[in-house]
Amino acid sequence: MKVRVISRSEEAFTRERSQDVTKVFRNLDPRLHPMERAQEYTRALNAVKLDKIFAKPFIGALSDHRDGVSCMAKNPSRLNCLVSGAMDGDVRLWDLAYRKTVAEFPGHNGAVRGVSISSDGDFLVTCGDDCTARLWELPAAEIGEVSGGVKHCEPVMVFQDKNSFRAVDHQWEKKVFATAGANVSVWDYNRSEAMTSFSWGSETVVSVKFDPAEPDVFVTTGSDRSICLYDLRMNTPLRKLVMQTRTNAVAWNPREPFNFTAANEDCNCYTYDMRKLKFAKCIHKDHVSAVMDVDFSPTGREFVTGSYDRTVRIFSYNGGHSREIYHTKRMQRVFSVRFSGDATYVMSGSDDTNIRLWKAKASEQLGVLLPRERAKHEYLDAVKQRYKHLDEVKRIDRHRQLPKAVFKAKKLRQEMTEAARKKESRKRAHSAPGSMPREAARKKRIVAELE
Amino acid sequence: PQSNENTDTIKPKIRKYNRGERLSVKGLKDKKLKSQLKTKEDLFEKSALTAAKVEQWLLPSEGGALEADDGENTYDYTQEDIVKNVDISSAHKAFDLRLPDLGPYTIDYTHSGRYALIGGRKGHLAVIDWKTKYLMMETQVKETTRDIKFLHNEQFFAAAQSKYIYIYDKKGAEVHCLKEFVAPLKLEFLRHHFLLVSTNKAGVLHYQDTSTGQIVANYSTRLGPCRVLRANPYNAVVSLGHSNGTVTLWTPNMGTPLVRMLCHRGAVTSTAFDMGGSYMVTAGADARIKVWDIRKMQALHSYMAFQSTKSLDVSQKGLLAVGSGSTIEIWKDAFQVKQEKPYMKHRLFQNSTIQDLSFCPYEDVVGIGHTGGVTSILVPGSGEPNFDSFVANPFQTVKQRHEAEVHALLDKLQPQTIMLDPQKFGAVDKNPRKNLREQEEEEDESKKIQGQKKAKRKTKGRNKVGKRMAKKQLEAFGTKRSIIREQQQQQKQTKGALVKEREEPLPRALERFAS
Numbered sequence: 001m002k003v004r005v006i007s008r009s010e011e012a013f014t015r016e017r018s019q020d021v022t023k024v025f026r027n028l029d030p031r032l033h034p035m036e037r038a039q040e041y042t043r044a045l046n047a048v049k050l051d052k053i054f055a056k057p058f059i060g061a062l063s064d065h066r067d068g069v070s071c072m073a074k075n076p077s078r079l080n081c082l083v084s085g086a087m088d089g090d091v092r093l094w095d096l097a098y099r100k101t102v103a104e105f106p107g108h109n110g111a112v113r114g115v116s117i118s119s120d121g122d123f124l125v126t127c128g129d130d131c132t133a134r135l136w137e138l139p140a141a142e143i144g145e146v147s148g149g150v151k152h153c154e155p156v157m158v159f160q161d162k163n164s165f166r167a168v169d170h171q172w173e174k175k176v177f178a179t180a181g182a183n184v185s186v187w188d189y190n191r192s193e194a195m196t197s198f199s200w201g202s203e204t205v206v207s208v209k210f211d212p213a214e215p216d217v218f219v220t221t222g223s224d225r226s227i228c229l230y231d232l233r234m235n236t237p238l239r240k241l242v243m244q245t246r247t248n249a250v251a252w253n254p255r256e257p258f259n260f261t262a263a264n265e266d267c268n269c270y271t272y273d274m275r276k277l278k279f280a281k282c283i284h285k286d287h288v289s290a291v292m293d294v295d296f297s298p299t300g301r302e303f304v305t306g307s308y309d310r311t312v313r314i315f316s317y318n319g320g321h322s323r324e325i326y327h328t329k330r331m332q333r334v335f336s337v338r339f340s341g342d343a344t345y346v347m348s349g350s351d352d353t354n355i356r357l358w359k360a361k362a363s364e365q366l367g368v369l370l371p372r373e374r375a376k377h378e379y380l381d382a383v384k385q386r387y388k389h390l391d392e393v394k395r396i397d398r399h400r401q402l403p404k405a406v407f408k409a410k411k412l413r414q415e416m417t418e419a420a421r422k423k424e425s426r427k428r429a430h431s432a433p434g435s436m437p438r439e440a441a442r443k444k445r446i447v448a449e450l451e
Numbered sequence: 452p453q454s455n456e457n458t459d460t461i462k463p464k465i466r467k468y469n470r471g472e473r474l475s476v477k478g479l480k481d482k483k484l485k486s487q488l489k490t491k492e493d494l495f496e497k498s499a500l501t502a503a504k505v506e507q508w509l510l511p512s513e514g515g516a517l518e519a520d521d522g523e524n525t526y527d528y529t530q531e532d533i534v535k536n537v538d539i540s541s542a543h544k545a546f547d548l549r550l551p552d553l554g555p556y557t558i559d560y561t562h563s564g565r566y567a568l569i570g571g572r573k574g575h576l577a578v579i580d581w582k583t584k585y586l587m588m589e590t591q592v593k594e595t596t597r598d599i600k601f602l603h604n605e606q607f608f609a610a611a612q613s614k615y616i617y618i619y620d621k622k623g624a625e626v627h628c629l630k631e632f633v634a635p636l637k638l639e640f641l642r643h644h645f646l647l648v649s650t651n652k653a654g655v656l657h658y659q660d661t662s663t664g665q666i667v668a669n670y671s672t673r674l675g676p677c678r679v680l681r682a683n684p685y686n687a688v689v690s691l692g693h694s695n696g697t698v699t700l701w702t703p704n705m706g707t708p709l710v711r712m713l714c715h716r717g718a719v720t721s722t723a724f725d726m727g728g729s730y731m732v733t734a735g736a737d738a739r740i741k742v743w744d745i746r747k748m749q750a751l752h753s754y755m756a757f758q759s760t761k762s763l764d765v766s767q768k769g770l771l772a773v774g775s776g777s778t779i780e781i782w783k784d785a786f787q788v789k790q791e792k793p794y795m796k797h798r799l800f801q802n803s804t805i806q807d808l809s810f811c812p813y814e815d816v817v818g819i820g821h822t823g824g825v826t827s828i829l830v831p832g833s834g835e836p837n838f839d840s841f842v843a844n845p846f847q848t849v850k851q852r853h854e855a856e857v858h859a860l861l862d863k864l865q866p867q868t869i870m871l872d873p874q875k876f877g878a879v880d881k882n883p884r885k886n887l888r889e890q891e892e893e894e895d896e897s898k899k900i901q902g903q904k905k906a907k908r909k910t911k912g913r914n915k916v917g918k919r920m921a922k923k924q925l926e927a928f929g930t931k932r933s934i935i936r937e938q939q940q941q942q943k944q945t946k947g948a949l950v951k952e953r954e955e956p957l958p959r960a961l962e963r964f965a966s
Contacts, residue, residue, distance in 0.1 A: 002518040003533055005541040005815045005829055006836050012511065013846045022851075025511060027839040028468065028502040031727045031767075034685050035643055036470075037876040038868035046861060390877060430960050 044387040047380040048396045050363075057326055057362035059345070062094050062355040064101050069349030071114050071167075072336045075138070077121035079341045083138075084355055085112030091126050093138065096340070096347075096357065103151040105136050107158075114168035116177060123156075123189075125177045127165035133179055134158050135189060159187055161194075167207040173215040176232075180205035184220050186232065198230055200237050209250045213257030217274070221247040225447070227262055229274055240450040241277045243270075249293045253317060255300025261317075263291035263305055267413075269315065270445070277449050280442040284315045286322040288409035297339040297360070304346045304360075306334030309406055312348045314360065325400050326358050464503035469495070471874070514768065515815040515831035517795070526780075526796045530828050541829065544582065544816050547800065548825040550575070555806035556820035557598055561605045562642060563843035564812040564834070568608050569825050570599035572806075576610060578621065581811075581818075581827065590623035600638040602647070602661055603859060604852065609647055609661075611635035616649060618661070631666060632657045637680035641687045644864045646703070648689050650677040656691065658703040658866065667866045668703040679719055683745070685728020687869045692719030698733055703866040710748065710871075714741060723763040723771070730786045732771060734760035740773060742786055746872075752789040754782075764817070766810040766833035770794065772817055774805035779819060781830055797828050813838045813845055 015022055030036070067088035075081035082094045089108035092101045110129030117124050117138065127133040135157040163182040170177040175189045184205050185194035199205075203224040211217040216232040225246045229238040245265040253259040253271075259281065261271045269284040269291055289309035296303045296317075304314050305322075312334055313322035332351040339346055339360070349355045359366070365377070387393050402410070428436045473492055479485040517533070519525045534542045550556065554572025561568075567581040574594050578587040587605070598611040606621045616635050618627040634652040641648060645662040654675050658667040672691060679692030688709065689701050696715040699708035715735025723732045724745070731745040740754040740763070758775040765771055771782040783794035799805065803823030810817050811827075814834045819826045838844060841858075844851060868876065885893070925931045957965050 001520055001523070001528060001532070001536065002516070003536045003831055004513070004517075005515045005533075005537050005544075005831050006512060006813070006834050007538055007541045008512060008845075010846065014848075024840045025838060026505070026841075027510065027835070027837045028505060029835075030467065030470070031685075032835070032839055032842050034728070035687065035864060035868070035873050038864045038873060039643070039862055041868070041877060042862055042864055387877060 040383050041387050041390065041393075043380070044383045044393050045396070047384050048393050052363070052396065052399075054365075055362035057324075057359045058328065059357040059359060060099050061357070062096075062099050062101075063353065064092060065090055065353045065355075068335065068351040068353055069355055070111055070335055072338050072347060072349045072355065073115040073117050073124070074338050074341060074347075075117050075121045076119045076172075076341070081117075081121070081138070082338070082347060082355070083115050083117060083124055084336075084349055085115045085126060085128070086353070087111040089128065089130075091115065091124075091136075093124075094355070096345070099357070101150050103139050103153055105134075105153050105155070107134055107155055108132070110164070113164070113166050114179070116168050116170040118170045118175070118177075119172045123170075123175070125168050125170055127168040127179050127181075129164045131161050131164050132158055133161070133165055133168060133177075133187065157189065157192075159192060159194075161185070166204060169208045169210050169218065171210050171215055171218075171232075172212050178208045178210065178218055180208040180220055184208060184228075184230065196232075196235075198237050200228060200240055201226075206246070207249050209252060209260070211252045211257060211260075212254050213252070219250050219252075219260055219274070221250055221262065227272075227277075229277075238451075239274075239277060241272070242447040242450065244445050244447055248291060251294040251296045251303060253296055253300050253303075254298055261294050261296070261303055263294040264445075265290045266445070267291060267307070267309075268445075269294060269303075269305055271317070277446075278443065279440060279446065282318055283320065283442060283445075284322070285320060286313055286315070286325075287311070288406055288413060292334060293336045295337050295339045297343045298341060299343050302339075302343075302360070304337045304339050304348075306337035306348050306350070308333050309409065310334065310350075310403070311406060312337055312346065312358065314346065324362060325402070326362075327403050327406070328356070329403075330354070331356060461500070461503045461507060464506055465499045468499035468502040510837040512836035514836040515834070517831040524792065526793050528795070530797055533829050533831070537829065541815075543584075544814065544827060545829045546581075546584070546827050550824035551822070555804065555822045556825050557596075557807040558809050558818040558820040558825055559599055559601050559608075560809055560811045560818065561601050562812060563838070563845045563847060564814050565845045565847070566601070566605040567811075567818060567825075568599050568601055569820060570596045570610060572596060574612075576608075576619070576623070578605065578608070588621055588623045590619070592617070597636055598638045600640050600647075602640055603642060603645060604856060607661075609638055609640070611638050611649060616647070627664075629659065631669075632659075636676060636678055639680050639682045639689060641682055641689075641869075642859075643862075644687060644866055644869065645860070646687075646866060648680065648682065650680050650691060652676045656689070656701055660866075662860060662863060668706075670701065670706050672699065672708075674699070679722055681722045681724060683724040683728055683731075684726055685724070686871060686873045687864075688871060690722050690724070690731065692722050692733065694718040696735060696737075698722060698731075700871070702869045702871075704869065712743070712748070714743070715739060720760055721763040723765045725765050725769060725786065726767050730765075732763050732765065732785075734763050734773070751786065754785075754789070761805050762808040764808045764810050766817070766830070767812060767835040768833055770810070770830065770833045772808050772810060772830075774808045774819065777802045777804055777821070779805060779808065779817070779828075781817070781833070783832070795830060799823065799826060810834070812843065 013023060065086040067086045069084050070087050072084045080096045082096055085091045089110060089112055091105035091112055093103040095102050108128040108130055112126055112128045114127045122138055124136040124138050134155040136153055136155050139151055165179045165181040167180040168177055176186060178184060178186045182204060183197050183199035185197045187194050201224060203222040205220045205222050208218060208220045218230050220228045223246060225243050227241045227247055231238055247262040247264050249263045251261050258274045259271060261269050263269050267287045267289060270280040271282040273281050287307040287309055289307055291305050291307045293306045294303055301317050302314055306312050310327060310331055310333060312326040314324040315322045330352060334348050334350045336349040344360055346358045346360050347355055474488060476485045476488045517525050530545055534545050553575040557570045559568045567579050570576050572595060574592040574596050576592060577589040580587060592612060595613040596610050599608060601608045607618055609616055609618050616629040616632055617625055620626050632649060632651060635649045636652060637650050639648040645660055647659045647661050649657045654672045654677055656670045656672055660667055674693040677691045677693060681690050691699050696713055696717060696719060698712045698714045698719055700710040701708050714733045715737050717736030719733055719735050721734040729746055731743045734740045736759055738756045738759060740756050740760060741750060742752040744751055756775055760773055760775040762774045771785045773780045777799040779797045780793040781795040782790055799821055801823055803821040805819055805821045807820040810833055815829055815831050816827055817830050
């Protein structure tokens with residue numbers, strides 16, 4: 001007869017010394033792993049709860065300004081650089097890692113309205129209420145040089161104009177920048193007068209933004225509730241989109257050259273495709289007061305907004321509602337926000353003279369992760385993704401504590417929209433069929449599209 | 452480029468790792484969803500193929516086997532023959548513990564198969580590392596102990612003593628006395644949920660969480676004292692066998708059994724489940740052993756036994772052990788095809804009666820508790836040769852045991868997740884019987900009705916005997932029924948007439964006034 005019985009030798013399954021690697025054996029047979037789905041669900045639930053426990057997004061504040069922060073600019077070629085301008089004419093270069101001022105750029109007499117850095121990180125352009133735009137050279141900061149004291153820089157060039165400037169943006173390729181004020185002007189470094197000026201109708205241009213992926217295209221917003229598209233290679237503006245309320249800021253999606261998101265006064269953000277301005281691609285609703293600034297993450301998948309209602313929200317590029325909200329009792333009206341260059345941090349500059357540094361993902365573990373830690377985080381992310389739609393997990397994931405004013409305002413807005421919706425549906429029910437056509441929400445806010 | 456030589460051997464193995472059929476995305480119009488689902492399905496296929504390859508090439512141990520020579524049968528071989536032909540360490544795995552004084556013994560193994568717990572009827576409890584024969588702990592509790600069970604570790608075990616359930620430490624110290632449950636008969640431990648299940652003489656089924664101590668559920672079965680209790684390892688559903696021949700399946704979420712099956716013509720004496728959760732075996736006082744497909748709820752085979760079977764067990768590899776009287780028979784592949792002959796047989800020394808059978812996980816051994824003590828016999832091919840260190844590790848160190856306990860507690864499943872088909876967890880209900888809103892409305896209505904007091908039936912002065920007899924006669928002849936039926940038909944006709952009047956549809960605004 002032939003007999004064979006399971007016999008395991010201890011040496012093969014255990015380790016001799018504590019320096020040896022612990023032997024781990026896997027058998028992936030599903031019979032040995034029963035109730036996998038329930039277990040994954042339990043892990044997802046625990047992971048979501050742990051997320052809430054570890055959600056500590058606030059990192060620190062940059063508080064050297066003496067008046068409200070009006071504008072910020074990030075350096076496209078350096079991660080630790082941030083330039084901010086304040087309402088008293090103060091322009092500072094910060095080292096984000098040390099949260100200290102590296103250099104100051106004194107010169108502006110009134111409020112600084114716009115700051116922008118060239119794509120190679122060498123030059124800084126600022127503009128302000130004193131009708132000047134100034135060009136500065138950014139000092140090349142090395143790691144650990146912060147202790148050397150604050151440098152005071154001199155402007156390389158001062159560009160004078162008749163009217164005050166409202167915004168400035170540097171082009172992504174050439175040594176050219178555009179300013180917004182009474183009209184849009186495009187300036188070159190070497191000329192003291194604007195190269196070209198565009199205007200369409202009599203309105204103040206409130207903001208200007210160059211498309212990073214399409215360097216010659218830029219968009220401006222005006223106080224006549226319009227969004228205008230321009231191309232540097234043409235003499236005349238391309239297209240104008242008039243909405244029901246004014247747009248405060250625009251941000252281009254770095255991954256999709258033709259899409260931009262507009263931060264509007266009516267508490268929503270609208271994403272448009274520049275080729276089809278007839279309707280918005282997506283409406284992002286969650287703020288309860290005017291949205292002041294928008295900035296995209298370098299991944300192009302998320303953007304951060306700062307609003308007049310003292311909150312900072314992070315939206316998904318195609319999502320109708322925010323995935324995260326940051327607020328503090330000490331943070332007042334948020335006037336500018338920036339997403340950091342490595343998509344990990346979010347900076348918000350607000351009325352209370354502070355620039356706050358937040359994590360983009362509130363419960364993320366920063367720093368160097370061991371491979372096992374990283375694998376565990378990835379596994380938990382995947383498992384949360386799989387069971388995110390189930391009630392318990394969704395409830396815990398979605399929950400955010402809102403400041404009382406925001407909570408009440410949100411409720412009020414919900415009531416108002418619900419009342420309007422009911423009224424409209426009753427009107428439609430009691431009128432002749434077909435006499436009340438339905439209007440798409442994405443088209444509703446657009447008044448006109450002009451060429 | 453995949454080699455074609457291996458596809459024939461690998462394909463049947465891939466099916467095991469596929470959790471369901473591949474989803475066809477052809478009809479989908481949403482392009483993004485279609486591409487996302489397609490990549491997901493490709494990933495699943497890839498992972499199933501990798502798992503199958505791992506099984507074929509990377510598993511360290513081989514299973515056992517017993518092959519008979521030409522002209523002989525496997526059931527002719529005795530334990531002595533097998534022990535002679537096997538290496539020394541395996542030969543030591545077959546042993547006899549002669550303990551004739553302290554009653555028929557029950558035996559339980561830990562989930563890793565390393566430690567064995569034996570409990571004599573007269574109160575003798577012992578925990579042994581059975582491979583090295585090292586006695587971990589031994590006590591005498593001086594009470595009738597009807598059943599014993601390891602909890603999540605070898606550190607704790609529960610004993611169903613004459614009045615209450617007691618939980619003991621690895622050193623024999625009594626840690627808990629569960630006073631809420633009186634006269635326990637049988638115990639079962641659901642490992643993933645940390646639930647101790649027990650039945651008692653009053654026919655009550657009791658679920659208690661051993662990590663928090665909370666009593667999860669207490670249901671009276673109303674079918675008398677229940678001496679047969681078994682948990683299905685696939686879905687944690689518990690089966691009770693009753694003296695009227697029915698087997699009921701319970702979860703802690705419902706006060707009534709999920710399934711009630713009439714299995715035998717006499718009392719049910721034992722049940723056992725296959726590890727994959729497809730088959731259930733039941734033995735009854737009518738000397739039959741029946742195999743059921745528990746997923747389709749169908750009877751498959753019925754075997755005849757010569758004696759009433761006291762205990763059944765199914766090994767990890769699907770071998771069925773039947774213990775009746777003092778013989779134990781082991782049947783191979785007994786579920787899919789009806790076998791004619793057993794795989795192995797063994798008769799106990801001094802004709803001691805078998806009390807309890809338990810296959811040792813991850814070993815080719817079955818432990819028998821009987822009136823003469825405890826015996827362990829070799830059954831080649833019964834155990835799963837390859838263990839998963841994160842599920843059960845027979846070579847677990849102290850640190851690994853600590854870590855495993857913490858992970859098990861973190862991954863503890865809630866009792867609400869126990870369902871008959873665990874694959875349905877988190878799935879979309881394709882035919883919801885009721886809309887959520889309708890359900891809420893119904894609940895409100897039922898609350899209102901419950902709030903209203905019941906109208907008192909006045910029978911004072913109206914309960915004359917003569918009238919009661921006349922009523923009974925009417926019911927017997929069915930005339931009342933026919934009267935009611937006529938009335939219903941008349942009502943329908945009148946309703947139909949009313950409905951027919953309205954041919955034009957009402958304008959939408961007035962619809963809410965229509966009756």
